[in-house]
Amino acid sequence: MNVKLLFTFFSALTLxxxxxxxxxxxxxxxxxxxxxxxxxxxxxKVGARMQFLTIAKWNSSSNGLSKPSxxxxxxxxxLKFNGFAFSPKLKYKMELGLTNNDIGGxxxxxxxxxxxxxxxxxxxxxxKNFELWIGQTKLPGNIERVISSANLQLVDRSLLNVxxxxxxxxxxxxxxxxxxxxxxxxxxxxxxxxxxxxxxxxGNLGGYQYTSRIELLPFGSFTSLEDDxxxxxxxxxxxxxxxxxxxDFNNDAVKTQSNLGTYMKNDIGxxxxxxxxxxxxxxxxxxxxxxxxxxxFRDAKNPLAKNSDGTLTGDKVQIGxxxxxxxxxxxxxxxxxxxxxxxxxLDEKITQITQENQYTLGLSKYIAGHKLKVQxxxxxxxxxxxxxxxxxxxxxxIHF
Numbered sequence: 166m167n168v169k170l171l172f173t174f175f176s177a178l179t180l181x182x183x184x185x186x187x188x189x190x191x192x193x194x195x196x197x198x199x200x201x202x203x204x205x206x207x208x209x210k211v212g213a214r215m216q217f218l219t220i221a222k223w224n225s226s227s228n229g230l231s232k233p234s235x236x237x238x239x240x241x242x243x244l245k246f247n248g249f250a251f252s253p254k255l256k257y258k259m260e261l262g263l264t265n266n267d268i269g270g271x272x273x274x275x276x277x278x279x280x281x282x283x284x285x286x287x288x289x290x291x292x293k294n295f296e297l298w299i300g301q302t303k304l305p306g307n308i309e310r311v312i313s314s315a316n317l318q319l320v321d322r323s324l325l326n327v328x329x330x331x332x333x334x335x336x337x338x339x340x341x342x343x344x345x346x347x348x349x350x351x352x353x354x355x356x357x358x359x360x361x362x363x364x365x366x367x368g369n370l371g372g373y374q375y376t377s378r379i380e381l382l383p384f385g386s387f388t389s390l391e392d393d394x395x396x397x398x399x400x401x402x403x404x405x406x407x408x409x410x411x412x413d414f415n416n417d418a419v420k421t422q423s424n425l426g427t428y429m430k431n432d433i434g435x436x437x438x439x440x441x442x443x444x445x446x447x448x449x450x451x452x453x454x455x456x457x458x459x460x461x462f463r464d465a466k467n468p469l470a471k472n473s474d475g476t477l478t479g480d481k482v483q484i485g486x487x488x489x490x491x492x493x494x495x496x497x498x499x500x501x502x503x504x505x506x507x508x509x510x511l512d513e514k515i516t517q518i519t520q521e522n523q524y525t526l527g528l529s530k531y532i533a534g535h536k537l538k539v540q541x542x543x544x545x546x547x548x549x550x551x552x553x554x555x556x557x558x559x560x561x562x563i564h565f
Contacts, residue, residue, distance in 0.1 A: 213242075222555065320559075371419040382405075395457070397454060522549075
């Protein structure tokens with residue numbers, strides 16, 4: 166797939182929908198256009214979104230700020246397609262990334278091609294509350310990762326997500342939910358995936374990745390499914406809470422961060438080891454107040470990659486733990502102030518980094534909810550034994 170093909174496909178969809186949309190165009194934020202088959206056996210909603218980001222950084226020490234740097238970039242530019250095929254019980258989603266941040270990382274394992282595809286998944290509600298997902302999409306990992314980058318409270322996700330995220334992969338997910346009482350809801354997910362991340366074309370190099378997650382919602386569902394968004398923009402009238410836990414096991418993993426990071430190669434091919442990741446998290450919302458907490462822990466059977474003779478290759482699995490705490494309050498006219506504290510404790514013998522602490526203060530203005538917003542934040546990163554860093558960011562989000 167190349168840019169010309171994407172442009173041709175998108176242009177064709179646009180031309181097909183012009184006549185249908187002249188009298189009934191969707192509102193801003195509800196997609197560029199919505200198509201429904203004349204016999205109602207299929208639908209397609211097409212959307213687009215962009216994020217424009219400015220970053221300024223300084224090294225920080227007792228002597229003050231030094232080595233300033235800055236950048237301006239299109240952080241994300243994406244096309245989204247979703248709807249149903251044949252029956253409303255058979256849904257699909259496809260999301261394409263067009264920026265270097267999304268398509269970078271081409272290698273022999275991705276056919277040396279840009280990685281345009283983020284999501285390509287079919288969701289089949291085959292029996293009551295059971296749903297089977299087939300394809301490439303996010304694994305059921307930490308709650309911050311599952312929240313779309315379009316719906317974040319701060320400019321981007323935390324250091325915990327950077328270090329321990331299990332991201333997207335190709336495979337199967339079985340999802341189910343049931344009510345324990347009139348209001349108490351339990352959600353379960355089981356996943357089997359390839360274990361090497363998205364857009365891999367060389368097949369399975371290691372073992373498979375097994376992921377399970379459970380979520381408890383003791384006070385019922387969030388209004389308008391707001392548990393997949395990072396703020397309380399609608400100001401929940403009653404307390405809403407979700408408690409979650411994930412266990413992920415990547416058998417014979419060949420990357421330094423489970424299905425992310427760099428490949429661990431040795432003199433006979435690839436170094437393989439079992440990697441386990443645990444997430445425990447929570448989200449609470451009530452009358453404009455929101456809180457999110459996450460704990461992550463990763464371990465590996467043999468974290469130091471070796472050659473066949475036992476000598477070290479230099480590759481290392483990033484093992485350790487992290488804690489992320491994030492709170493916010495939504496004021497009148499949709500101004501929001503938020504604060505985040507993240508601490509990362511990697512194994513010093515493996516990574517030579519004892520601890521990372523990051524403190525972030527953010528301000529957001531929701532002009533049209535998450536569909537049009539301006540966000541800014543400032544972060545101080547304290548790395549024990551290393552040079553500290555001050556970072557300022559300003560971002561504009563627009564979603565059609």
